[in-house]
Amino acid sequence: MTNPEKTWRKSSYTAPDNNCVELAVGEAETEVRDSKDPDSASVAVGANSWLSFLAFTKADGLKY
Numbered sequence: 756m757t758n759p760e761k762t763w764r765k766s767s768y769t770a771p772d773n774n775c776v777e778l779a780v781g782e783a784e785t786e787v788r789d790s791k792d793p794d795s796a797s798v799a800v801g802a803n804s805w806l807s808f809l810a811f812t813k814a815d816g817l818k819y
Contacts, residue, residue: 765790780805 761779769775769790777793779786785805788797800808 761786763788763793 761781763777763779765777766775775790777788777790779788779797782802784799784801786797786799789795
Protein backbone atom coordinates (compact mmCIF):
# COMPACT_ATOMS: atom_id res chain seq x y z
CA MET A 756 0.00 0.00 0.00
CA THR A 757 1.11 3.57 -0.65
CA ASN A 758 2.87 5.46 2.11
CA PRO A 759 0.86 8.69 2.63
CA GLU A 760 3.94 10.48 3.99
CA LYS A 761 5.68 10.33 0.62
CA THR A 762 5.15 12.95 -2.04
CA TRP A 763 4.56 11.27 -5.36
CA ARG A 764 4.82 13.19 -8.61
CA LYS A 765 3.90 12.23 -12.12
CA SER A 766 6.07 12.87 -15.16
CA SER A 767 5.31 16.01 -17.14
CA TYR A 768 5.41 13.75 -20.21
CA THR A 769 2.40 11.73 -19.04
CA ALA A 770 0.05 10.77 -21.84
CA PRO A 771 -3.62 11.79 -21.63
CA ASP A 772 -4.51 8.22 -20.61
CA ASN A 773 -2.27 8.46 -17.49
CA ASN A 774 -0.03 5.72 -18.85
CA CYS A 775 3.11 6.72 -16.98
CA VAL A 776 5.19 6.31 -13.84
CA GLU A 777 5.27 8.32 -10.63
CA LEU A 778 8.28 9.08 -8.46
CA ALA A 779 8.80 9.71 -4.77
CA VAL A 780 12.28 11.16 -4.44
CA GLY A 781 13.96 10.85 -1.07
CA GLU A 782 17.40 11.52 0.30
CA ALA A 783 18.53 7.89 0.28
CA GLU A 784 16.34 6.41 -2.45
CA THR A 785 13.79 7.09 -5.16
CA GLU A 786 10.66 4.99 -5.46
CA VAL A 787 8.98 4.35 -8.79
CA ARG A 788 5.41 3.11 -9.27
CA ASP A 789 2.77 2.67 -11.97
CA SER A 790 0.52 5.74 -12.12
CA LYS A 791 -2.44 3.60 -13.16
CA ASP A 792 -2.20 1.49 -9.99
CA PRO A 793 -0.79 3.66 -7.19
CA ASP A 794 -1.72 1.18 -4.45
CA SER A 795 0.40 -1.59 -5.95
CA ALA A 796 4.03 -2.19 -5.12
CA SER A 797 6.74 0.32 -5.92
CA VAL A 798 10.39 -0.20 -6.79
CA ALA A 799 13.00 1.49 -4.60
CA VAL A 800 16.27 2.55 -6.23
CA GLY A 801 19.27 3.83 -4.28
CA ALA A 802 20.10 7.52 -4.70
CA ASN A 803 23.42 6.91 -6.50
CA SER A 804 21.85 4.43 -8.90
CA TRP A 805 18.99 6.82 -9.64
CA LEU A 806 21.40 9.69 -10.35
CA SER A 807 23.41 7.42 -12.66
CA PHE A 808 20.23 6.46 -14.51
CA LEU A 809 19.25 10.13 -14.94
CA ALA A 810 22.72 11.06 -16.20
CA PHE A 811 22.62 8.18 -18.69
CA THR A 812 19.20 9.15 -20.05
CA LYS A 813 20.06 12.87 -20.23
CA ALA A 814 23.18 12.00 -22.21
CA ASP A 815 20.80 10.45 -24.78
CA GLY A 816 21.84 6.94 -23.86
CA LEU A 817 18.27 5.66 -23.70
CA LYS A 818 16.60 5.28 -27.07
CA TYR A 819 12.95 4.41 -27.41
